[in-house]
Amino acid sequence: MKIDWAALASVFGVSLVVTVALVGLFTLGIVGLSKQAATASAGSSGGSLALARTGAYLCFGLCAAAVSYGIYLIVV
Secondary structure, three states, rough: OOHHHHHHHHHHHHHHHHHHHHHHHHHHHHHHHHHHHHHHHHOOOHHHHHHHHHHHHHHHHHHHHHHHHHHHHOOO
């Protein structure tokens, strides 16, 4: 049995980068929601409140899309 070390390293590298990116994107969503809560309690304008909420939901949507795509790749 021969192990293709280059392919193994490639899979490891890609999975590491995607994992870090996905965790970072989810963290941005959490930060966006916390900024939204802080902005609401400070009585700031509705524009920045809507922008924080929209950005957070966009981050969560991208996370869901990436996870769905990963499940699609596994199933198909």
